[in-house]
Amino acid sequence: MNQQSLTDEELIGFVAQNASWAVAELYDRYARLVYSLALRTLNDAASAEEVVQEVFAKVWRHASSFDPERSKFSTWLTGIARHQCIDELRRRRARPVTEPADEVAAPDWLGGDTEQAAAASLERERVQKALEQIPPEQRQVIYAAYFQGYSLPEIAKRTGVPLGTVKTRLYLGMEKLRGLLLED
Amino acid sequence: MLTDHEILELIPAYALDALDEREAARVRAHLPTCARCRHALEDYRRVNEDLAQAVPQVPLPPALKARTLGRLEGRAALHAPEPKAAILSQRRNWSMVAAGLAAALALVALVVTLLLNNQLAREFAVQRDLTVVMAYADGAARTIHGTTVAPLAVGKLYADADSNVAALITVNMPPLEANETYAVTLVQSGGQKTSAGNFGIDAQGTGWVLLRAPRPLADYQSVTVTRMPGGGPAPDGGQIILEANLETLP
Secondary structure, three states: OOHHHOOHHHHHHHHHOOOHHHHHHHHHHHHHHHHHHHHHHHOOHHHHHHHHHHHHHHHHHHHHHOOOOOOOHHHHHHHHHHHHHHHHHHHHHHOOOOOOOOOOOOOOOOOOOHHHHHHOOHHHHHHHHHHHOOOHHHHHHHHHHHOOOOOHHHHHHHHOOOHHHHHHHHHHHHHHHHHHHHOO | OOOHHHHHHHHHHHHOOOOOHHHHHHHHHHHHHOHHHHHHHHHHHHHHHHHHHOOOOOOOOOOHHHHHHHHHHHHHHHOOOOHHHHHHHHHHOHHHHHHHHHHHHHHHHHHHHHHOOHHHHHHHHHHHHHHHHHHHOOOOOEEEEEOOOOOOOEEEEEEOOOOOEEEEEEEOOOOOOOOEEEEEEEEOOOOOEEEEEEEOOOOOOOEEEEEEOOOOHHHOOEEEEEEEEOOOOOOOOOEEEEEEEOOOOO
């Protein structure tokens, strides 16, 4: 058996049977994605490394709860990684120290930088293109929720946009992404 | 009371964990009753995954893998009552491995007695020698750690430095292809390599082998365990899984 030829779902099955080599293989496949997401979200290398460690610890602990009938492993893993990042962001905000207010603004990799997009992977380019087709005000709300961990009421408060409008923008933007990304 | 359509419009925010707790609770309560919303939730989670893919990939810190996987070992030890951790912990429990060997020895002895099978008799002899070597080493073992290829792999070398026979027990070894084996190589300070034995592993990556070297173990500088194709004892080539400097091993 060559572990590199196994699918993610087969590997997580081995993890559920206590095979630590399978976690190592999943690390090789996904750690970079998790680290990149964490670094982009938290803007801090030490915290991003902590997220990677915690995410794979959760993969190890909860492997038996993964249900391949419900989702792909990569979707499950990305969900864990994102929640880990958001938890850290919210912990930071809860600390009683004065920190610079986060700007609710589009990230530098969204739109505009076509050269960078062309050099990136096909997958990244595909997502970039989808994002560019969304109206900026919808993209901004998605970004604030996804990468900055703001709740809808927080976004409404920070931007001065009515909560109902924020909800609608998020729904319309995500629905459009759903159509663009999943119905190819 | 929210309508089904109003709930559906909250699903993307729910998938992003962006609802306040009151609305999130409403969505949670609704989901078991609505296949359409469950399907939508799974779709939005896939969109979330795609958004992660859009982030520019940056190189990983080189030491992060060892730290991450090493932490799993630590957590496993801390969570001994959990089934997974308990099993891993058992793998680390060398006295239990020795007890398992002894049990296997007794079982094999019984079978040998009953069947007088030559092959089993040879196996019995190996198991007996392993047990003798481990007993002679008084249970004291030197730990051989996995290389970056398999950081969770561990070997325990039971031997007396003046002896040319040693017992090696390994855990968490990466799985082998059907035609592969693990080859143990001893290296002298001058670089001369000696094949000391081959072994396979079980489904959990556990294996053991009785090593025989032409010289006392003290004459060797290092030991490697290499993944080799076809069972060949070739000391060169192959992927090194375990490696240790025998002169510096505690």
